[in-house]
Amino acid sequence: MTTPALALDNAVIRYDRLTAVDGVSLEVRRGETLGLVGESGCGKSSVARTIAGLQSLASGTLTVDGEVLRTLPSKRRLDAQRKIQLLFQDPTASLSPRMTVGSLLAEPLKIRRVHTPESRAQIVALAESIGLGAQLLSRYPHQLSGGQARRVALVRALAAEPSIIVADEPTAGLDISIQGELLNLLRSLRDRLGLSYLLISHNLNVIGRVTDRVAVMYLGQIVESGPTAALFRYPAHPYTRALLSANLTLDPSRQSQRIVLSGELPSPSNPPSGCRFHKRCPLAQPRCASDIPALRAGEAGRSVACHFPLTAEPVVSGPQAIAG
Ligand code: SF4
Secondary structure, X not given: OOOOOEEEEEEEEEEOXXXXXXXEEEXXXXXXXXXXXXXXXXXXXXXXXXXXXXXXXXXXXXXEOOEEHHHOOHHHHHHHHHOEEEEOOOHHHHOOOXXXXXXXXXXXHHHOOOOOHHHHHHHHHHHHHOOOOHHHOOOOHHHOOHHHHHHHHHHHHHHOOOOXXXXXXXXXXXXXXXXXXXXXXXXXXXXXXXXXXXEEOOOXXXXXXXXXXXXXXXXXXXXXXXXXXXXXXXXXXXXXXXXXXXXXXXXXXXXXXXXXXXXXXXXXXXXXXXXOOOXXXXXXXXXXXXXXXXXXXXXXOOEEOOOOOOOOOOOOOOOOOOOO
């Protein structure tokens, strides 16, 4: 079996006494796009920040190209960490407002001490190839559109020569046509440069369109994972089914299948006993309040954490495609 580009094993992420992520394992295979979905506050962004090196693991391991990061000497750890680049949800927040686009694109080369005329020309050519023309190089971040700012952030990330891109809500706030363009761009760059992606989004249309596999998070844990097409068509976990059915507002003919979850996402500081979803689950049984369901591997690369998983009957047609 090929070594995955990235693996997170039994990760626990804490902020003071709050456990935001509790025992999450996932792997991103080479050349694939793994989607991570779930409601706001479920721990997705904490996973992204930890993989990008902005947050420490309380326990568990992060492995890049088969090397466990925390066991590496500091120089090799930095090199391994550089292979992972994070695209922030708000790209303008990650771009210094006092620097022009040209300076912003040159900065990663200076940090890596490879700022030669040739490397700069390569970055400018890369920027032009993805639609950032030379006329934009003298502009400041506040003079860019949302789509342009994301492209600048993307070129900066690529200047570090990563093998893995973690994209946190990459299309948030963009018009639907710009979303489509950006997703097409991400896909073509992945194929052209041999990248692997972890794509984090609450937007199931985005996940359905560009990911190969998907992992569903609920209250700091993975509750289901598998190939995207199969998981969207035959969700086995009641929470996945509810997420997918909520998306049917785009398809009024399927309103009757909609499952409306009761209550809010509980606080991770005081998660429910047993199955963390039991207080909102329409299929909960007495056992669910006391016994924690393990994430069990099933057939065809599927895994689910539920005592009473749904059977394989198509309940939704899957999200609508984004134009582009
Ligand atoms: Fe629902 Fe029980 Fe399955 Fe949890 S274990 S998702 S409460 S049926």
